[in-house]
Amino acid sequence: MYHKQLVLLTALTFIFLSGFSQTREIDSLTIQLTFQDQDSLKVDTSIKLINALIENKEYVKAIQYLNKSEKLAKDLNYISGLASLNLFNAQIYLKNKDYKNVISSYNKSLHYYSKSNDSLGLANVYQKLGVLYLELGNYSKGLDLSISAIEILKKYNLKKQLGELYNKIAEAYFNTNEIEKSLLYNQKSLDISKELNNIDGIIFSTISIANIYSIKKEHRKSIEYYENALTFLKLSENENFRCEILPNIGREYLRFNEFTLASKYLIEAITLNKKQNNKKGIIISYTYLSELNLKLNKSRLASYQINEAYKLINQIDDDELKLETLRVLIKVHSANSDYKAAFNRQSEYYELKTRLDLEKDKNFFSNIPKEPSIEKPKIDDENVSESLQDENKTNLEIKKLKLFIYGLLALVFILLISLFFLTKSNKRKLKYISNFKSDNENAELKEKLNNLEDMNQVKNRLFSIVSHDLKDSISSIKSFIDLLNNKDISKSEFKQLLPELSENADNASTLLLNLLSWSKSQMDNLDPKAEIFDIKEVIREKLNLIKEKVAKKRIVVIDESVKEMVYADRNMIEIVIQNLLANAVKFSRVGDVITVTNRQKNDKSLICVADTGVGISEENQKKLFSNEGFTTRGTDQEKGTGLGLSICKQLVDLNNGKIWVESEPNLGSKFYIELPKKS
Template identity: 45%
Template sequence: MKQLFIYAICLSAIFSFAQNAKIDSLTVRLAYQNQDSTKVETSLLLINELYKLQDYNKATLFIAQTSELSKSLNYTKGLAETSYIQALIYDAQNQQNKAVSNFELARDYFYNSKDTLGLAKVNNSLGVIEIERGNYTKGLQNSLSAISIFEEKDLKEELSKAYNSLAKAYFNTNKLEEALLYNKKALSVREELDDMKGMKNTLKNLGQLYAIKKDYRLSIDSYERMLKLLDKEEDKNLRGEIMTSLGKSYLAIDQLDKASDYLREGLDYSKANNDESGILKSLNAYADLNTRNRRLKLAENQLYQANELARKLKNDEELLYNLKLNRDLDEKRNFFEDAYNWQKQYFALKEKLDQQKLAEKAIPTREITEPKTIETPLISPEQKVNKDTLIDTEPQQSKKNTLLIYSLIAALVFAIALLIFSYLKGSKDSKEKKQFEKKNKKLAAKNMQLEEVNQVKDKLFSIVSHDLKDSISSIKAFLDLLKDGGISKEEFNDLIPELSENANNASSLLFNLLNWSKSQMQNLQPKPELFNIQEVFQIKISLIEKKVNDKGIILIDESRREFVFADRSMLEIVIQNLITNAVKFTGKGDVITVSNQDYNGKVLICVEDTGIGISEENQKKLFNAKKNFTTIGTENEKGTGLGLTICKDLVELNNGRIWVESTPNIGSKFFIELPKAALQE
């Protein structure tokens, strides 16, 4: 390996020396030549060598000198070639607007000198730029016009570039068969050129295309051929990506053992190289594999990590895949409500991505005009003047002037008539417009109100349904045990009090939900009344006693008899959500304390826990309706991310406020401040 490395360095040094010697030789030759077309040709050879070495500053200097000499000699070829190479330099420097202008100028010169090869090179370069910009139709037109000439003259380098750009354009316009065809052609040419980098890229493209077409065997073949070309040191990140892609293809044909080997290796490579994008793709694919193998807990952890990473990297495509996998996982675990939430997020993101793709396709393309006829290279296309417009006789000019005067008078009369008509019509339209705008404002206000109601309704049902699910699932579990003979009738009779309590809890929740929705959903106006907050605490604590005992949590009730003026149904939902959250984020030995006290003439309610706490960054997200922020509990309990948002809505509707004080690993305190009596108008 060491000998090969030294050999490569030697070859590079020899090649560099040879190139520098060639440049020196051309520079010396140029200095002794006369100011004629031969000097232009020598200068063009030198410019090409400098361009290959990426010495763009020197190349640009010689381009300016050569262009001036070509103009003085009326040498169209020199002007065409200098414009073309200058455009290539601008393109390499990502100055695409300047590149396009120079390509168009070069094309005009090539057209006038009837240089079909020059025209083809320019058209292909313009095609590549338009494809890079996303103007695929325009790019295809330009590149396709160049292909036949390159094929006829067997120009491998140009064909490689043209085939590759056409393949990309067809892929991005969803013409997969054409994309496959031109990728295959590109691979064939690049193999002839021994272009290792080009071969790797094309094989990767083929692997991706076959996977999209569900030809997974061919996809695997392309990726495995590519693996053989990868350098272990130079292509570490690429190797990790291809291992993951191979794993996904084997996964698609249910060869789970091979899929596991490749996915594991892909994840190891990505972690070793700290390639977050590769880690994300590997975690998603690995989670898919583990879901199929019924390793659901492992799949859940991997999907959680991948979800956070996708959002951090703003990788919407992988996030979409992650949401689909989360949905599939929860369906497998019979967590149908959670699966429904993932499904909603999936379709919302998919719609957003589809709209973005449509918007990209709708971006207006820059029109590339047909080549211009240039009468003399001395005059640039921008300076060209049509001499016919300067030669005219006086009688002709006089007739034109008379016609112009009549035209102006007719235009003036028409404009006055139009103004009068517009004024008369405008006064009538103005009244209709005002009435129309008034109706629109009313409709907009009504729509906004309906939308607000729908949002609160959706959030509310998501929260309450979680609690209903727990109670009903518990009842169903006991009944299933009895049906399957898991417990005797005597043992079942002993459980009847607990079943009755669960049924009462579910009934109470349903009653509160239906009562609240019936009375409040019309206009979101609370129905405040005076009620004892201690009673609410006692009822809500009874609902979560079993969960508290199961987790080994200590719950302390320090509430006291005190009257609050608020909508009781609304506040019950808030209190239940805060207590449930406290249970969710505490573990064995932790303490939850509920209390209330008089504070500045108002009631201050507090739900405190000694759980895992909340970071300062996450505290800012808790009450934000747009963030839909959620985290996993101490026993991997999952939430909707909507609870505290609806709590904030309901508290504020009752002229109160809600806030949090928390320290990570120490605990959290949620406070609610509410009036003790009706507010004076």
């Protein structure tokens, strides 16, 4: 009896000394645990205590009880207890971002729940592990695990957990650009929140759906959902939601040039976000207010507002918002004729956009520690001087360059031979059909003759266009060879010029190989070799080809293309995009803006190359796509073959697409291409 009283006194003293921050529950469980026998009931009590300690953020004590309880559970072979304890282990490892041990603990927990046939426990781990994989970027595995948990949660009618899981799945699909699936799961989450009368859940899902409709360019639906969210906000005290909604709904009204409503929401957004010290909300509000005032020709006010946004942009971690701010900043600088600033911001815009596009394509565990890489031993030969190594390296680069140029010339030679035999073959066919035609006026032969003449015409135009594009690259390479042969450049100058030369050579090589591939496939007919490819990749490649011309004219280029698969002959479409971009540059003045976009339109892909250049008269628009070779000089007196747009039309037509233009003199032009997304 005396012994038990002593133990009780000791336990009470421990509780008192451990601090007043502990809850009554922790106090009670600690006392209860002191008197329990070494059995499964003691493990269950310990599990409750560990959970309370973790909730109270007393992790050190939680770990002490975890270690003791896990040992006891193993001795008792208490499977259910081991499953729960490993879940707590994972929770503590997660606090320290020790992902390797987090996943190991979750897997152990899965093993024990499976062994005890505890489907609810399995669902709980599937959910937690799935969410972890999603947050770390492994969307494939995360979605598999999360979807596995859904049916079990439905079976037990665990709507709160199900709604939370739907939100995570929706977010994962959004991050992998599967917008329709993201919309579906956000809608499911919204339905559950309505059933549970979870106001904050309703607002969160409604905002997410509004954001998706905005991306889908269904702006009226987006406004409808934002307005719904504002209505539900009357029942919530969460001002953070209002901070997010107001600038976004202002942006949507701006899409329709409804300036009064847009201004109302954006001004209210600035006031509220400043009050809440929400820098992201302030930036969004200023950015779109600036765009609004730019449209109203209030350039000074637009400049002030976009500069206020730009000052704050580096204080938050949101690259997508920074990209949008830069887009508007470029427009404002251009409108104010500050072309140098516009050009500098444009470079910043492209660097950021390229990095973000690359990051979106990645799908791996960026946060999970990788196996340590083994460094290769460094060579340190003291007998070889640094200057001699540089000399050898330079000589090697020159040799490689010369070999590449010889290869390039060989490709040109092969191309000329291909052209010769192709033309000769077609001439023989024309002569034969013409002779036969004089003896027998046959309608079928007339059609074949016309088709063959058209084919020769198309091929000749195609070769003329691509050869014209090759001229600059080959001239640059020739000039560089002359400098090398005459030893007119130093080693340092060589190193400075090498990247530019390499780019020119790569461009020329790519064009030649495309042309050879084209001529080989067209020896007999003009049937396109359709395939599924990402139009964004083509746009990015072709924009890189015009960088120098754009810089020379100080033109602002905005690439708003998105990843989208189309079904067409890639070589043909590359030629079309290249010609449209070249024309946009040709007819743009200093400081003009070229914008490239693409979006889904029904089951088609709609690509647009727009410029704010000199524009095209209505009379000349009728001549653009004709076979007569209509051409005019560019803003820098650039010459052209006059064949580009006619061949573009024929190539687009061959791919079951459409091409058209909308233009006004002195306001610019928009060239549209519509292509199928599937066969």
